[in-house]
Amino acid sequence: MRYTQLRRSAAAGWLILMLAAGAQAQDAQLARAEEIVQGKCFICHGVDGESSSPVFPRLAGQHGAYVARQLADYQAGKRKSSTMQAMVEDLNAEDFAALGRYFESRKPVAHAVDDSELAQVGRFVFMRGNPYSGVAACAGCHGPKGHGTPQLPRLAGQHAQYTENQLRLFNKRERSNDNAVMHAIASKLSELELKAVSAYISGLN
Template identity: 85%
Template sequence: MKTPSIIRGLLQALVALSPLLSQAQTPAAELARAEEIVQGKCFICHGADGESSSPVFPRLAGQHGAYMARQLADYQSGKRRSTTMQPMVEGLTATDFAALGKYFESRKPVAHQVEDADLAQVGRFVFMRGNPFSGVAACASCHGEKAYGTPQLPRLAGQHAQYTENQLKLFNKRERTNDNAVMHAIASKLSELELKAVAAYLSGLN
């Protein structure tokens, strides 16, 4: 006698879940949606595989998907300001952001040669050990020894030196406001040499 009531309960649960199930995307559908957005918006600046066309635009290949999705949402809300990016994310959804994050995270990063090896060696010291004389913390303590980052912190390995430089300067001026506030203090202590050296070192990592 209890079986019909159990079946009714299961049917009611399925009905309640159906809107959520209909919104869910299969991996194939998610990939197709991401490719559609990339070909329509992203590839001009960031390349189809995350290898950007200019050092002022970040390389996205291998970047953490969750980190990317959060940045895109912040651009959309205005929490992170960019006259270039904000029009690009208009009309996109949180599902789109997640799909784009997974897409670029799956792209294989390309190894790049450092332009100034001597400068990069200075950057390696600062990245790994910081500067105990000026109070600069070691970057590796948060971003990892290989600069791969975490889902909360960006992958820095292989990033354009110019882009990394620009972002550190924005942190220093407190114009990059959507990320970890600790970066404001760290960037403000970096000398011009240290800033350029760290950016050069990171650009050659893979």
């Protein structure tokens, strides 16, 4: 009986040590992410992922794994941007993971739509696509609320201008990663649909 109690006590002690070590590692990772954000990311994306301009993406609430993959793609040249490549050239995979978790932990801010009537057209395209031209519904991959998955980006609340710009890049194949599926969709969007769906996405939360 005494031996069993000792084993249980030892196991409990080991578990406490493991939890403490895990917490320390998370604290260290958060500190590293905050250091990078304060030194690099905040200029364009803001300390809490609320970007300073609609040409830069909002990152608050974005999936950590998705952020980390995009940063790795910039570093490897799979996604083109001289600015971003310079920003990530001295970072490593652990830094990418830390930044992903940091921005995922930031609370997204709800934003009003600039043109509510345009956004209603966008809602139809987002939820149902356009069966007459073959445009697939955005909700089919990104979810009805635009929250995405660890593999697919959260769209909800993104700047309309940024979303519009990315769709144009996909259409022209100038967005050099994640292009296979998105080009097939973006290339079928009319000018109205492109602007409307971007407006609708900007108001999601």
